[in-house]
Amino acid sequence: MPTTTSPLSLVSAAKLLDNHHLLREIVAGDRWTMDAASLPGADAPIPAVTYDTRQVAPGSMLFVKGRFKPEFLDGIDGRGLGSYVAQTPYADRTKAPGLIVEDVRKAMSLLSAEFYGRPQDSLTLVGITGTKGKTTTDYFTHAILNAYSHGRAAMMSSLACCLDGRTWTPSKLTTPESLDAFRMMREAVDAGMKYMVMEVSSQAYKVNRVYGLTFDVGAFLNISPDHISPIEHPTFEDYLYCKRRIIGNSRTLVLGADCDHADLLREDARRAGTPVTTFALHDAADGHTTPADVTVSIDPSCRTGIRVTCGDRTVTLALDMLGEFNFLNAGTAMTLAMRTGVPFDDPAMRAVEHVQVPGRMERFTEGDDLHVYVDYAHNYISTKSVVDEVLRVYGERDPRITLVAGSTGGKAIDRREGIVKGALGRASSFILTTDDPNFEDPRAIAEEMASHVTDPKAETKVVVDRERAIATAIDEARADVAATGRLNIVLVIGKGHETRNIINGEAVAWPGDANVVRRVLEDRRN
Structure with missing residues (x-):
C-alpha cells in the first residue's frame, strides 16, 4: 500500500471537494454535516487511498465507484476504514465518515492528485487522442523525449507503461483510472522523470479518469466512428464530444489538418484560447496537399523513408516501421516534441527511426x-x-x-x-x-x-x-x-x-x- 506524500486529511479533502462544487454533505453515523473539522481525527493525514475494498488498511480513504455492491463493505470497520467517498451514504454498513459527492470519479481524480502531491506539476505532460494512431504516436513521442532528456521521459499507453525511462510493464487500460494514473506519475517524478506521454481515450473523458488534468501539449490525431455501443458511447456525437474535451484541457494543441470535423475542433481551440499547430501528410502525387505547419511526405528513394518539413527546415528519416499511417505518426510525434521545446532539427528527433511497436505491422x-x-x-x-x-x-x-x-x-x-x-x-x-x-x-x-x-x-x-x-x-x-x-x-x-x-x-x-x-x-x- 503506498504511503502519502501529501498531508491530505478529511478536512482538506472536504474543502477541495467543496471548492469544486462536488461536496453534498458529510455523513458520520447518524450525523450529517458540512463541517469536517468537527469530526474526531479529521486533521490527521490520510495514509492510503484505494477504490478496492480488498486493499483497505487502517486509515484508508475508499472511493466507492462503478458496479459497487454494498455487501463489499461488510466487516470493513474491522480493517480500519478511515473514510469513504461516494455518491450515496453507507452509514448502515460502516461507522467511517463518508464524503457524499455529486460525482465520485471527479472527486477521486481531484483527491488522488492531492494525495500523491500533484506530481503532474513536476512533469511536462503530453496527451494524445484520436481514433487511430494513439499508441504508435505515443511510442514515437516518448522515444524523442527520452533521447532529448537522456532517459528522463515516462510513458503510459494501451500496450505498456514506462515510468523510469527504461523499464516496461504491461498495461490494463488505455488510460488508467485516475488514482492509478497519479500514483504512476508520482513514481515517475520520484524516478527523476521530466516528461510524461500518455494516450487519452474517449472513455477517459467519459468517466472522468483525467478530470482536472491539464496537458502541456495535447494531440488530436483523427476521428472516425468507433466505440459506439450501449456500454461505451451511444452515438458518434458523444464519442467525438468526449474526445474534443482534450482541447480545452491542453495549453497547446497539435491537430491533424485532414481530421474530419477539423473546423469544429479549431473552433473549440479558439473558444478555449488554445494555440494550434497542424500536421498533415503532404504528397502531391497522391493528392494529399492540405496546408499545415508540419508536413510529412514519402521519400521515394526508400520504402520507409519520409521527409518532415517545418517552415524552411526539412528532416529526412528512414523508419523501421512500414506504413504510410506510421510515417504520419512519426511526423506527429516530432510536432509534439517540438511543442514541448525540442528544436525541430535536434538529433533527438531521429529516435523515431528505430521505434518498433509490438503488434503494429x-x-x-x-x-x-x-x-x-x-x-x-x-x-x-x-x-x-x-x-x-x-x-x-x-x-x-x-x-x-x-x-x-x-x-x-x-x-x-x-x-x-x-x-x-x-x-x-x-x-x-x-x-x-x-x-x-x-x-x-x-x-x-x-x-x-x-x-x-x-x-x-x-x-x-x-x-x-x-x-x-x-x-x-x-x-x-x-x-x-x-x-x-x-x-x-x-x-x-x-x-x-x-x-x-x-x-x-x-x-x-x-x-x-x-x-x-x-x-x-x-x-x-x-
Missing part, C-alpha cells in the same frame, strides 16, 4: 512471395489504412490479400461492418474468427461480419478457432503461391500483441497472433 516472410503481417487494426479506418499501405508498397505485384479478423462482443458493434468494409473489393479472401467475443457467440459475430462481404469475387470462411484460422490463411496462401506464383499477403488483424481473449467475462490466455504466425510458418517448413 509486424512482418513475417516465407521466401519472397508470402508475407504475413500482424497488426492491431480493429475498425474501418485502421483496416483500410493497413490495406492501403500493402497496396502502396506491393501494388505493382498485384498481391492476393487474405484478411483474418474478428470483432468484439457487446460493444463497438459498428466495427463488424467497418473491418470488412476497410478491405472490401481489395481482399481476395476473408477468414473470420474469434476476437474478444465476451458474452456473445463468436460464430454469430463472425457470420455477421461475413454478411457484409458483398464482393462476389471474394472467398469467405468462418473459422471460429483463431489459431486454426491463421493456419488456414497461411496454408491457402502457400497453396496459391505454389499454383500461380502470385505474391500472397496475409493480414492478421485485431489483437496485435494481446495475449488473451475475453470470453464469457473472463480473460482466457491466448499465445498471441505473432507467436501463432511464427509457429505455423515454422511447422510448415519442417
